[in-house]
Amino acid sequence: MVVSTLIWITQVSACWATGYRDYCLNLAIEQGVVEIENRERLNHDPSVAAARRESQRQTLPFWKFLQEIGDFLLEPAALWLRFWVIPLAVSAACLLAGRSVEAESLRPSVAWCLLAALPRPGFELLSGLFHLPNLVPAGLNLLVPQGVALPASVFVAMAGADLFWITSVLLMIVAFWRRQNMARGPMIASLVGVFLMEWAMRVTLGVVVGAGMRETLIQPEPFRVGRGPGP
Numbered sequence: 001m002v003v004s005t006l007i008w009i010t011q012v013s014a015c016w017a018t019g020y021r022d023y024c025l026n027l028a029i030e031q032g033v034v035e036i037e038n039r040e041r042l043n044h045d046p047s048v049a050a051a052r053r054e055s056q057r058q059t060l061p062f063w064k065f066l067q068e069i070g071d072f073l074l075e076p077a078a079l080w081l082r083f084w085v086i087p088l089a090v091s092a093a094c095l096l097a098g099r100s101v102e103a104e105s106l107r108p109s110v111a112w113c114l115l116a117a118l119p120r121p122g123f124e125l126l127s128g129l130f131h132l133p134n135l136v137p138a139g140l141n142l143l144v145p146q147g148v149a150l151p152a153s154v155f156v157a158m159a160g161a162d163l164f165w166i167t168s169v170l171l172m173i174v175a176f177w178r179r180q181n182m183a184r185g186p187m188i189a190s191l192v193g194v195f196l197m198e199w200a201m202r203v204t205l206g207v208v209v210g211a212g213m214r215e216t217l218i219q220p221e222p223f224r225v226g227r228g229p230g231p
Contacts, residue, residue: 011121093186
């Protein structure tokens with residue numbers, strides 16, 4: 001798992017070193033700036049729009065800090081949690097079904113299967129370098145036809161189902177299926193349960209952070225009596 005962590009950190013470091021992460025954050029900021037400019041077209045005081053544009057751009061260090069925490073702390077921690085929780089969950093599920101499976105005997109297989117979940121940052125970077133933004137994020141959102149608009153919460157939910165993580169879970173099912181003392185039904189249920197728990201946490205965090213970012217960058221326009229299209 002130490003090697004897996006180093007592989008992950010190397011990939012996200014490349015994302016930052018090449019400027020890809022900064023590009024994505026700047027793109028989100030500038031989208032907010034564009035919406036502000038569209039709203040302020042009717043404002044006869046240019047200084048108001050300029051001040052709002054500048055305030056949006058000043059939020060970049062905060063969102064960059066959050067992204068760095070996710071890349072270098074939360075995601076590696078998630079790898080280690082998977083490595084420890086999955087064998088315990090599978091062992092407990094098999095024990096409830098009357099089969100004795102030691103958690104320690106499952107850890108090597110889990111470690112190998114988790115390698116399939118590692119390429120996501122590198123995949124995102126390559127997609128950005130080759131101008132394939134529709135492939136990011138690499139979740140179930142890729143199954144949606146291009147041009148179909150989705151509500152933000154639905155998109156976050158589909159994007160949170162990381163295809164690389166799904167692949168690693170499927171590999172674990174295949175690896176554990178071959179064990180003679182494995183209770184296959186409970187094993188599959190435990191792996192799916194772990195996946196769904198992590199998915200729910202990621203979606204909740206993504207919706208909260210995304211909503212906070214939108215409210216910070218694109219603040220709701222207050223109602224003003226008499227304001228409307230001018231000459």
